[in-house]
Amino acid sequence: MLTIDFFCPLPNGLHARPAWALKEQCSAWRSDIRFINTRLNSHADAKSSLALISTGTLFNDRCVLEISGSDEEQARRSLETYLAGAFIDSDSIPSGDAPHVAHPLPRSLLRLSPHLQHAITLASGIGAGTLRRFESNNLQRYRQYPASPEDTTRLEHSLATLAERLNQQLRGLDGESKTIISAHLSLIQDDEFAGNIRRLMTEDRLSLAEAIMRNMDQICDKLSSSASDYLRERVSDIRDISEQLLSITWPELAPAAAFTLHSPTILLADDLTPSQFLSLDTRHLKGMVLEKTGRTSHTLILARAASIPVLSGLTVALLQPIIGKEVILDGVCSVLVLEPDRAVSHYYAIAQRLAAKRHQQQIKDAGLPARTKDNVPVDIAANIGSALEAPGAFASGAQGVGLFRTEMLYMDRDAAPDEQEQFEAYQQVLLSAEGKPVIFRTMDIGGDKQIPYLSLPQEENPFLGYRAVRIYPEFSSLFRTQLRAILRAGASGNALLMIPMVHSLDQILWVKQTLQQVQDELKAEGLRYTAHLPLGIMVEVPSVCFIIDHFCDEVDFFSIGSNDMTQYLYAVDRNNSRVSPLYNPIAPSFLRMVRQIVTAAHRHGKWVGICGELAGEGRYLPLLAGLGIDEFSMSGPRIPAIKALLRNLDSQACQTLAEQACECRSAAEIETLLTDFAPEEPTRPLLALENIVMHEPLSSREQVLQFLCGNLAINGRTDHPLELEEDLWQREEIVTTAVGFGVAIPHTKSQWIRHSSISIARLEKPIDWESEMGDVELVIMLTLGEQEGINHVKVFSQLARKLVNKAFREALFSATTPQSILDLLNAELTF
Secondary structure (H helix, E strand, C coil), rough: CCCEECCCCCCCCCCHHHHHHHHHHHCCCCEEEEEEEECCCCEEEHHHHHHHHHCCCCCCEEEEEEEECCHHHHHHHHHHHHCCHHHHHHHHCCCCCCCCCCCCCCCCHCCCEEEEEEEEEEEEEEEEEEECCCCCCCHHHHCCCCCCHHHHHHHHHHHHHHHHHHHHHHHHCHCCCCCCHHHHHHCCCCCHHHHHHHHHHHHHCCCHHHHHHHHHHHHHHHHCCCCCCHHHCCCCHHHHHHHHHHHHHHHHHHHCCCCHHHCECCCEEEECCCCHHHCCCCCEEEEEEEECCCCHHHHHHHHHHCCEEECCCCCCHHHHHHHHCEEECCCCCCCCECCCCHHHHHHHHHHHHHHHHHHHHHHHHHCCCCCCCCCCEEEEEEEEECHHHHHHHHHHCCCEEEEEEEEHHCCCCCCCCCCHHHHHHHHHHHHHHHHCCCEECCCCCCCCCCCCCCCCHHHHCCHHCCCCCHCCCHHHHHHHHHHHHHHHHHCEEEEEECCCCCCHHHHHHHHHHHHHHHHHHHCCCCCCCCCCCEEEEEEEEEEHHHHHHHCCCCCCEEEEEEEEEEEEHCCCCCCCCCCHHCCCCCHHHHHHHHHHHHHHHHHHEEEEECCCCHCHHHHHHHHHHHHHHHHHEECHHHHHHHHHHHHHCCCCHHHHHHHHHHHHHCCCCCHHHHCCCCCCCCCCCCEEEEEEEECCCCCCCHHHHHHHHHHHHCCCCCCCCCHHHHHHHHCCCCCEEEECCEEECCEECCCCCCCCEEEEEEEEEECCCCCCCCCCEEEEEEEEEECCCCCCCHHHHHHHHHHHHHHHHHHHHHHHHHHHHHHHHHHCCCC
């Protein structure tokens, strides 16, 4: 007998797809081949994918293949090559979406008084249709059939029929759908699956139906006890193929009519199997409310791939009374709208239209490069707090993760996460990154981030207290566990390690010593880990700036935490309202400190990033880029706008700006310098064709403001249309913006506008503006940025005065195209 010792390289564990691939490799040889997971002491026939799945094998588990037979030598050589190379390619990990944060309900919707049920979003989007209940198959009815001599023949016939059905499905599928159905096919073709059903019939004398259900329960019980969330959620796949097998064997028990969709439908169910989802006509499926499902369930993955929004957190029993009624599923605000009236339905029709246009524009923008106008590359990365946020950040154009706040894993719980939980979280983001760098900041807990199970004492000044790297020596086992998880996960991608709150060289030397000890432990245990883990520090404590050259001998990179750095530098508690006005990072002292850090680091060949709130502020991008910052890390939604700003900056001009700013005497002088600096983006005119709309079916004040703000987002003039809309409503509710003559001029000066704009809507029919000034058929919406030099009240007054002129009014109302409106206003107005 020959053996092969190896560590499982599969990030997602030994689930259906890689198990089938390994089974195929082993089945090519006459020799008997046994698979052994030494961690669990579980054994399996390596020529059975189901048996392999049942071993509960996770990433980095030590495994053995025992090969015995006439061709064992050839088999060992071939399998060694496969396990060392192609085996890992058989795995794929679905990216779960980040837990959705519901957006506050917009004023334009709330004013319509919709009937809402609040829920949890699993897949975002908006859909409308009739609520219909999907009834799960009741397996108990199959128990009515006793054992019979024909059971064995029936089983073989049903297995063959199901295999043929799945093969037919595969011919018309691609992407995730094809991968999932291929896994189902491999399971029912597995000798272990059918063999166990046969054994239960012969040895336990069960009927065919009882044997199928017992087999299902046995496999599901093994999967349910797995340490892997992903493997636990494969229970639904086993139930899926077992239910299909039962329905094929006894078609007379199948529903009289298949569940079909003929019109827009919101589906309500306890849960839905992948095959049940794939049987639905997604042209009519507009959303799903699933009472029980997981974030990595195959059904949810299929729904996301098909752009079907999904809610959970609502029970079937709660919604039973409105089955058959019209509903709207809002995955943006995480609500189900019950029996919407015409106004609410129209609101959502507009929201869907705007969302589709904006999504296409965002996809286009995310792929654009992060370079200055003179082609100098700058890294734009994302700050995240969980692995589930990573896919969204990369979809926004992030070139890496500049800050993974690992302390989020430790918060809001009764005990610290164990090594395996951390490993899976860290590995998931590395896999989502697909080779892009991911910087793991070790736990920044203590101080203001209290963790009850650590029993740390309350402190008068937690920001200057016992936190981050300062607590690591006392809680060394906690720190070592985190290092083990990061090192192990690092084998799956491009990981970097960053230590927070460092203020002395002794601290980083202790960290490096501990890191080496942990690496030695992993090596001794034979566990797979990365031998290359670049080490960096957060630059938050001002004392570090004076010994940067010493740190350069010990670390690979630096990341400036501008939030804490600013308050420490100025001795200002930013949460204290009496001194918080003194908190301003754009001051000469702060900028000179950044310059000192960057200059020293670059002189030693090290790079410098910035990951505080300042990194995502577009106004300060040219200043920080000019100081030589190599990487900017921010929240994902800010990335497209920052990359767009960067592409319009000249690096030499930015350097000159930074030099001038460092010589300023006050923050006010720097702000003036920034205001006078060349525009961060090409100047966009206040009046533009893209913001003039005609022939849109808008029939209320709510719809007009909703549409015009959404249109500004599509055209890149705001990243926050709902917040901008709220600013407009605040003024609307103070004083009417109708000015008579059939015109309204809603207006605001808002932080949510990137490019000051005048938007115009020529309405098909007059609408009620809820004003004594009469109905409105022309809306001129004025939205100016907070830093805009133009006074919006003066612009409002100028427009109002012009409208008094009958000739101007008649020309405006008689204009038949957006271009003719634009030409008239450009000729008549001055700003």
